[in-house]
Amino acid sequence: MTKTALALLLSLSLTLCTTMLISGCNQDTNTTASNTADADADTVAEQSPPPHEVTDQWVGRWVGVEGLVLDVSQDDSAGPGHYLLEMQYGLDADQSGTFEGQATDEGISFSRDDGQQLLRAGDGEATGLKWLAEKEDCLVVQSGEGYCRD
Structure with missing residues (x-):
């Protein structure tokens, strides 16, 4: 080569x-x-953390204004992150019921007669209700519908 x-x-x-x-x-x-x-x-x-770790802390009774109330309980038969929301959400008798909810990153999603709803954490100001304005630990569905703990 x-x-x-x-x-x-x-x-x-x-x-x-x-x-x-x-x-x-x-x-x-x-x-x-x-x-x-x-x-x-x-x-x-x-x-x-999984969304339900936050929403599990919401289990219990929450009080609104004029007799409105929300009871959040875990729906053990459906598994973690599933809830039963027993609520009186309006002044009329037909504005009450128990609704199945599921934890999301934003709160607890549920459906009732007036459509799909989201229960989320907030304060009294977020409820839009002057009677709850000073509260700090609240759950809000929409402005004018909120429930707080003392």
Whole structure:
């Protein structure tokens, strides 16, 4: 073999080895980045408690104005994050009932005759009711409908 052919073969071999090394490094970097992203997602999941851990603290009696009341209980037959909401939500007799609710990131979602609703944490100001304005621990369905604890 001539010196030129040998030099060319050596150059091609070095180029091929360099390309393989670079490809291997990129693959390891991608794998590392992917593993890091997976670890970050796991960390976020561990830091955010399931929604029902917050809403489980709402179990019990909440009082509104003029006889309005809300009793929140866990619906053990449906599993974690499921609730029964027994409520008198208006002054008329037909504005009462027991409704099935489910924990979400925003509160407890439930449906009643006047449509889909969301029970969420707030304060007396959030209820929109002047009689509850000074309260700090409340649950609100909508402005004008809220229930508080003392």
